[in-house]
Amino acid sequence: MRVGSGSIVSSGSAFSHTGSPRPSRPGQLDAAIADNIVGGMDPQQLSEISHATAAALLDRVHHATDARVVERTLTIVDREGVDVVAELWSDAQPDTLPGTLWRLYMLRTWMRRQKESVTRLWRLGEPVATSASAIVGVDAAPTESDIARTADSILSGAFTGDFAVALTRAATFIEVVVLGLRVQARHSKASSTQVARLLHTGANLHATAKDLKQAAHLWRQGKLE
Template sequence: MSQRPHHRPSTPGDAFFAELSGGVDPALLTESAERAATVLVRGARDAESAEIADRLVLLAETEGLETLAELWAGAPPDSLAGCLWRLYLLRTWVYAEPARVAAEFEAGRLRAQVARVVAGVADPPGPEEVKVMIDQVLRGIAQGDFADVLLRAAAFARVVATGRAVLPAESGADAARMLVLAEQLESAGHVELAHGLG
């Protein structure tokens, strides 16, 4: 009977453990993202400062949308982090395509009367008016009630989704995505009203 030579199992070198320790624990990242969102929403509301409100509005521009995405894009829509991600995504889109947004809002406002009123866009809704409205909505994080912020943003997204559905150049998928965003923000607004988002 021949004896099989015994080999010691290979062990990973220091580099292997360095890679592990350098990586970010997903649970810690999620916890940090939620904590940052809580401080922004709950702390900002207590501050009642116009300067803080302005800084909140410009957060995506100063920190970069990619940075916010790393923090909040994967958060559920009924969490503070998930809501902030959707709000900043909406603002970034409005600023990137204000003429298109205004046209879609205009097309949808007669078919979504209640949502049009809740959104609070000036009449007629031109490119500058939709930018002013979305900034007012985000200022509400620091100066108002977060449920109102979410419900106004949801109403705005609903009117735009309605407009997308009736404009011949728009795709049905684009309208459906905007409607999903509106429904997520509205649902989160009702959770905030009922017992506060966690």
């Protein structure tokens, strides 16, 4: 699934970014930290910073009373691109807080940029997973606008509500899309290569759903850091 240049595409880690120019740094990131990252730094230092910034951002937004703080946090990728955030979080393991936040941001970007494809896949997969609509909070036959709102709702819920619940919603959403991909592959008249690509995409997305479920479990145990 692809949308134009600089699109979010499925990859080995389920979501990756291609073709984007380097953005200016997000306002939520400390200037000194961002400057150090651009110049390169020791991997251990970068790992420590990635964990610290993820925890600080989550804590700050969770305790914010200004709705504009939440809005700016949700739209970091929209306004600034992903490069600086990627340098902080994209290499973090999926069972860590920065790795989990990275996947949530990429999920939101993917859902919003590929609303048409995602909507179609949800409609194909939802009848197979009949309880998913209630868990995710989206209709069985959503519109593209519904998908965009759900993308925002999942990410905002991670920052302002129960983090584990948001991760479960995200994982369930992805699982329905995976089912949709399987249905599409099963009934597709495309070449065997194209069908294999659909199934490979589904496998990558399924792995991300498992990562998010595991992160939810770790969060409930107080072990997601």
